[in-house]
Amino acid sequence: MVKTAIIRAQNLCKTYNTGSEQYHAIRNVDLDIYEGDFTVIMGNSGSGKSTLLYLLSGLDQVTAGEVYFRDQRIDAYTEREISEFRTRRIGYIYQSINLVPDLSIQQNIALPGYIAGSKRSEVAARASQLMTAMDINEQHHRLPSETSGGQQQRAAIARALINSPDMLFADEPTGSLNYEHGQAVLDILTDINRKGQSVVMVTHDIKAACRADRLIFIRDGKVAGILEFSKYDEEQIHDRESIIFNFVSRKE
Ligand SMILES: Nc1ncnc2c1ncn2[C@@H]1O[C@H](COP(=O)(O)OP(=O)(O)OP(=O)(O)O)[C@@H](O)[C@H]1O
Numbered sequence: 472m473v474k475t476a477i478i479r480a481q482n483l484c485k486t487y488n489t490g491s492e493q494y495h496a497i498r499n500v501d502l503d504i505y506e507g508d509f510t511v512i513m514g515n516s517g518s519g520k521s522t523l524l525y526l527l528s529g530l531d532q533v534t535a536g537e538v539y540f541r542d543q544r545i546d547a548y549t550e551r552e553i554s555e556f557r558t559r560r561i562g563y564i565y566q567s568i569n570l571v572p573d574l575s576i577q578q579n580i581a582l583p584g585y586i587a588g589s590k591r592s593e594v595a596a597r598a599s600q601l602m603t604a605m606d607i608n609e610q611h612h613r614l615p616s617e618t619s620g621g622q623q624q625r626a627a628i629a630r631a632l633i634n635s636p637d638m639l640f641a642d643e644p645t646g647s648l649n650y651e652h653g654q655a656v657l658d659i660l661t662d663i664n665r666k667g668q669s670v671v672m673v674t675h676d677i678k679a680a681c682r683a684d685r686l687i688f689i690r691d692g693k694v695a696g697i698l699e700f701s702k703y704d705e706e707q708i709h710d711r712e713s714i715i716f717n718f719v720s721r722k723e
Pocket residue numbers: 487488489494496514515516517518519520521522523
C-alpha cells in the first residue's frame with residue numbers, strides 16, 4: 472500500500488537562544504509523517520522530541536527549513552492562519568494534561584469547539600459522544616481536581632478531538648499516569664487510530680512504542696533511524712518489544 476505524507480519536514484532546524492548561548496535542538500531534519508499511521512517518536516531525554524513535535528504541529532516557529540501539512544506550507548502561515556490551523560486541524564495532548572482548573576470536565580472538552588466557532592448544540596453533542604468513548608460521562612460536571620489523573624488525561628484526549636483534527640499529537644501522554652491508567656490511554660489512542668485518526672506520539676516507554684506502525688528515533692536533534700513495522704512478517708512482528716529494544720540500543 473502506498474502511503475501519503477500528511478506532514479513533510481524539510482531541512483528543519485530549531486535553535487534556542489538563551490542569553491549569549493545558542494542551542495541547536497533540531498538540526499537539518501527531513502521527515503515524512505504518513506496519513507493514518509500511528510507514528511511514535513523516541514529518543515533520550517533532551518534529544519529534541521518535544522521540540523520536533525512543536526515544530527511539526529505549528530505550535531512553535533522554525534528557525535530554518537519548511538513544514539508542509541498536506542502541501543500547505545505551515546511555517547509560512549500568518550499568525551491568523553496558524554492560529555486557525557492549530558484550532559481546527561490539529562489536536563494536542565500534553566504530558567502535564569493542562570486542563571483549565573475552574574472549568575468542569577465537560578466545559579474543558581467543549582471549549583476548543585466554541586473557540587472554533589462551531590454551533591453550541593453540535594459541540595455539546597460531540598463532547599457527549601467523546602465522553603462516552605473515553606468513559607468519563609459520570610465525571611462530566613466535576614472540576615479536574617475532583618477526578619483521577621487517568622480521567623483527566625482521557626478528558627484531555629477528548630478535548631484534543633473535539634474539532635475532529637486531521638492529526639493528533641501526544642507528548643508523553645502516559646508520562647504522569649500509573650500503569651493501569653497509562654494502558655487505558657494507549658488503548659484509546661490505538662482504537663481511534665484504527666478508526667482512521669493519524670497519531671504522532673512521543674514516548675520514553677518501549678511498551679507504549681509497541682503501538683506504533685512506524686518509530687522515529689531522535690538523537691542530538693537529528694533522525695538517527697526509522698523503524699517500519701510493515702517491513703516485518705507476522706511471525707517476526709510478534710515480539711515488537713525485542714525489535715524496538717534492539718533497534719533503540721543500536722541507535723543510542
Ligand atoms: N525554550 C528553550 N530554551 C532553551 N533551550 C531549550 C528550550 N526548550 C528546550 N531546550 C533544549 O533543547 C533540547 C531539546 O529539548 P526537548 O524538550 O525537545 O527534548 P526532549 O527530547 O523532549 O526531552 P525530554 O525527553 O527530557 O522531555 C534540550 O537540551 C533542552 O534543554
